[in-house]
Amino acid sequence: MRSSAFYGKPVNILFVNYGNETSNSLNHIYGFASAARQAGHSSAITLPQLGRLRSIIKRNSPPIVSYDECIRSSPFPNHKPPDIVHAWTPRECVRTFVTACRQQAPLARLIIHLEDNEEILLETYSGKSIAELQSLPSKALRSVIPPQLAHPFRYREFLKESDGITCITERLKRFCPPAIHSRLLYPGIELPSFTTREAAAQSRLALPDSRLSGEKWIVYTGSTTFANLADIRTLLIAVHMLNEQGTPCKLIRTGINPAALAAQLDTLAREYIIDLGFVDKTEIPSLLSLADALVQPGAPDNFNDYRLPSKIPEFLASGRATIIPRANIGHHIIEGEHALLLKTGSAQEIADQCLRVFSDPALAARLSAGGREFARQHFDLQKNTQDLLKFYEEVLANSRPRPLARKIIPPLVSNWINDARNFLWPDHTEHQPESPGPFIESEYTRWLKQHDRSSSAQTASVRNTLNSLPIPAQHRLSILMPVYNTDPRWLTRAIDSVRNQLYPNWELCIADDASTEPPIRRLLAKESASDPRIKIIYRERNGHISEASNSALTLATGAFVVLLDHDDELHPHALAEAALALSKNPGLDLLYSDRDKIDDYGKRFAPYFKPDWNPDLLLAQNYLCHLIIFRTERLRQIGGFRKGYEGSQDWDLALRYTEGLGPDKIHHIPKVLYHWRAAPGSTALHLNEKNSYPQRAARKALTDHLTRTATSAELLPTPGQHWRIKYTLPSPAPTVCIALPLIDRIIDALASAEKIHTATSYDSSRLLVGMHADHAASNPAPTKVSCSRTVARISSLICNGSPGYASYANQLARASNAKILTFLDPDLFPTNPGWLDELVSQLSRKEIGAVGGHIIGPDKKILQTGIIIEPSVAGDRFTALSAFAWSDPNSDGYNNRLRLVQDYTALSADGLAIKRDLFLRLGGFDESFASHQSAAIDLCLRIRQSGLRVINTPHAQLMRATNTRFEIPHTDRIALFQRWSSTHLHDPAYNRNLALYGGGFSLAFPPR
The missing domain is CATH 3.90.550.60 (Spore Coat Polysaccharide Biosynthesis Protein SpsA; Chain A)
Structure with missing residues (x-):
């Protein structure tokens, strides 16, 4: 690079990063700092804290120091303060450091680099909207947002204090204050280092010496963070799908995977992954050269459209076929010439695009050449550094020093530094202090958003099907609800969940078990008066849940009985799904569905996607439980609920009811149709007492079952409040x-x-x-x-x-x-x-x-x-x-x-x-x-x-x-x-809502 000096002299440039030396951002910073140094300037890099610096540091490289060290003494050879402070992102730890730094260097010009939509990161991490975060008191906000994310108020003010802003994508310019000069700044990489070096990394990184016949390798270099967890998950599923569809392939991963996040990916395609952990940056070009395809997963959404992952320039420069989202730099990519683009980012789309590359050598060769040319045009380190130095010169020429009108704050100290946990790219060799954990939307919450049957279109479809049922198939369903001193909030919610059913031919049979709380009787009277389908019986004496349920049963006139606890809720489609199942098979005697739990705030969690009829599982746990529907006649024949089994009365009933019942009479509806209230003290949350009454009742119910069926066995408790039936060996024992x-x-x-x-x-x-x-x-x-x-x-x-x-x-x-x-x-x-x-x-x-x-x-x-x-x-x-x-x-x-x-x-x-x-x-x-x-x-x-x-x-x-x-x-x-395949349409011991990878039992996106 040609020599460059501003006003006839070199300048001191201080790059400020928010992460440690393992962060991807440091790759960009280090390249620019090194190239600026070669151009004759003094450059230095400061990080919140230093771990063990790796081979990124070379001879005559820019010094890398901690925030504390930088405040104590100048990192530049002339021992003078910086002329330019280039702050990488406006995040709070950076803002706080720069504020302290500018007290010591008031003449320094401040340039802030934007590389993410900081507001999306804040919302994703905290689980709250920007408006909600801005409404929190300062102390509460500090407990929610760590220093290595932007402050929802201060980062905007910080941008206004800058003399210039660089943006990694065009879309980030929307965050630039109008009066501040801005410049697009793509990453810079040393293109010669990505010259193909076939298999150079294979032995050093302990990769397999040879691949299986026809096996393909996909390489993904990057750590797991709360922000990209969903994207990595999708990539792992795509790899599993490729293998399932007959294309053997392995995913070679590098990067740091914090335990809390890795646990959520633990079983996804595990047998198809080679996880190398943290890999020196010098090894990356050789590793990329081994790939048959390079994939940056993601959808073109508000997260990906603002960012440019550092691995994308490297992927394109490597000469390997690259697959990226139609976002950020993807808007400038020519599909099929430079790379293949993901329009939705789904696992199936990733798998399909990989298959295109694997099956078409000409396409792979075209993408190889086109990707390299695109990288040469956009990511050449020398060219991009020259553009950056010109921008520095413009900022120095067109701005005046603006000393901060604030009191001098004390130098940063190590205690503050330790409080700022490097949670985005945590050091994998040293212990990091705790900080507020990121909000990671649960897998089930995401699943519900995409696949719960509550959309208007699904509701309309179910209604249309119900309207087409012949009259004889529209069975009345009697819902039994025993009530005793229920919290009026939950009782109202339970009754409302019945009112909101799509299927109208129901009756709600409520037995009040002599509640002592006056509001209960008033509430029940009001509900009964508002709808003739709501029937109430008031018991004179408290008899507990079994007797109350039997009282409710006396009110039932429907052909089938549905059980509903007084504080739980039915899904709006619950009775409709039961009616539709009965219309297809009128001979059914027992129906049950999947269920989840619901908290005081209406959040649904802990789903149980159950198997079809599984007799041995029923002897170990009452997996039928909620939602369960009985034929009224058979229920009355066996005597209904039995007193003395309270706490496990439903299990006792299910055992007696299913004895002698053929599997063709039992039907499982593989949909979540029941929400079990998980209030404090509820059995939906836990049963912790060693000899709790539900456990004693369960033992009694199971013992009775063994007696009725003439089964010689010992009943043993199992951790988790469940049971083992230890059967007696025949005598003599068989050979x-x-x-x-x-x-x-x-x-x-x-x-x-x-x-x-x-x-x-x-x-x-x-x-x-x-x-x-x-x-x-x-x-x-x-x-x-x-x-x-x-x-x-x-x-x-x-x-x-x-x-x-x-x-x-x-x-x-x-x-x-x-x-x-x-x-x-x-x-x-x-x-x-x-x-x-x-x-x-x-x-x-x-x-x-x-x-x-x-x-x-x-x-x-x-x-x-x-x-x-x-x-x-x-x-x-x-x-x-x-x-x-x-x-x-x-x-x-x-x-x-x-x-x-x-x-x-x-x-x-x-x-x-x-x-x-x-x-x-x-x-x-x-x-x-x-x-x-x-x-x-x-x-x-x-x-x-x-x-x-x-x-x-x-x-x-x-x-x-x-x-x-x-x-x-x-x-x-x-x-x-x-x-x-003609007889085995699905696995009856499994569930269509559960996935077919790893060890199973994670959620399927979408259900099968």
Whole structure:
């Protein structure tokens, strides 16, 4: 760069950043400061605090100092104050520092750089509008907004104090005061450093030495912040979708991911991510050169349209095909020449654009050349620095020093600095002090905004469908509501939620259980007088909820009864959805829906998206609960509610009602139709008392159920206020063959078998190892196990044919004469000695066809539980994922389901237990599948087709010696779909509102 001096002399330029040395903004600042230094000026950079500076600092680089150090002494070689202070953003920590700095350098000109819509950041972080923030008292505002965001009042005044403003995008000029000179300032990068260096970073960054056949790599370099969390989430989902749609790919990520934010992304496409963490900036060009596509996710919205992420210039300069939003610099991009543009920023659109690049080498080459040319024209560091220096010269020539008319404030001190937590790009090596946490809109809040069925169009559609129902299908629905001293606010809301139903053929049957609060009777009388469908019965004596509910039942004239607690609310579509379901299947006896919770302010949270009919789950928790609808006649036949079961009266009722009821009589509506009030003291919030009355009532209800069904079992409490039914083993205990197919590896089969045997307490078991003749020669001969249980033995079987798990397993099954088969991989071993007792006791139930346990890896995380099987978005194959994969086995999972025995559609082959006669009758494992896991899924689907159930229990746990993840080959997923798609439309143990990635149980955007 040519030498440049203002008024014949070099000047001191101080760049002020709001973040530490890991921030992306520092990349821009450092480039400009270095180039200005090469042009003959003195430049320095100051940060709120310094961590450990990395290789960004080179010889003869501009000094980088902390705010404190800069205030104490000049960072320039001539020890003079700055002539120009270029403040990177008007955020509060920067404003406070600059105010102190200008007291010492009153002649310095102030230039402020804008790189974000600060008001959008404030609203996103705090969850409040700018107007709400401006209405807060100063003390309250300080507790909401940390120093590294802009102050909703002061940042505007700060801009007015400046002598010039630089903007990273044109749209940011709307924030510039009219009298202040402004200039567009794009980032500058050193283009030669982005010359393609194929695979240069591969070994240094510990990337895989080779890719899978046809595997593509997408690279995204950038940290996770509260501001871009949603965009990164969308990118992860897109990567999952690409793999699900048959395009194997990996996402290589760099950057800092704070734990609080990373937790929200934890299971999204986890098996497809290579996370490198913080990477030196010098490595970025080499890393980008490895990519098949570079993606900057995001929608063209008020956040993205004002900013220009620092990675976009680097992406374009790298010579790799780039995909960015049609926002900020995207307005100047020619689609298909410089980059591909995202119009909506959805996960599907990202996946589609990546597929365009992957499938069209000519397009990828055109984008490579076009992106580099665009970067050369817009982001050349030398050119952009020359423009910046000209702007400095204009500011110096056209402005006069404006000393601040304020009292001199004391120098900043370290205590203040520590209070300003670097929350946007926190240092990943040093502890940072706490600051107010950012408001991050919950996933469910975002889901409700997009997919709750409350829009006018959806409401009109439902109304039209209801109007077309024939009269016989318009059943009257009787809503039972027991009331006792309810807070009038919630009682009114509950009644209003009934009035607001789209379906009009209802009656509200209220039983006041001798409330002692006078306003209750007045309120009920008023409501009854206003609508003849509201019927009231006043009980003379308080009998508690069961007797009150039965009193309400006496008022019911409808064919079906709906339960509604006196402080809860129905969704406006609740009764309509029930009526529509009954019109399609008039023979139903029980209907239930999903539910969520609602707080005092009307905020909905904690949804429970339930499975279809799941008998074992009902024995562990009352998952039916709200919303639930009974046929009135059957409800009266079983005697309604029972006194003495208060707190679990609904569970007792559901158990009695469903005994002997066929699954074809039970229907699940996979929509949130009930809002459970979570007021202080409500059971919707928690049940903390160890022997609380609901728990005692639940034990009583479950014990009665076991007695009525002649079930011999022990009832054990489970963390989370739920239960385990520990079934009694038959006497004599059935014989078990633990089958170990030994495939394609030389391993000490006897040692593995003995390890399994000695860790197993079940006596009537025999281990049978299937192996190829070549393997048999390298393993010791079978011997009697050296322990007191001499009845158990280990033997081997020479299997015929080429090695294959399904083939060997079938041969072992035919060779055994045991009653029960349990299939294990030789690298599995039990973690609890009663694992086989649990499997056998469950399998001894006549309605159970197969049972499996939990498989954990050496990292003590879940590898396999039950298997979820759903048609993929591609529509020509199944998605198969292991439920709760990567979860801690001691955690609760989704609504405590990880701790509970329950029905699943399929199980992993690992640890699968099945009756031998059933296995042989069904033809065993189908050996045509490439994977034994696929064969196990197919077997489980055949078991369910035969009318038996498949369950998983957390009380039988096995550990795998390696961290091998559950995976189904692409060809098998297509084969399973072709065989089962006509009957398996969706997974009944799952929910259409839940996603098909990671370990499942996160929300689906959109529902399937």
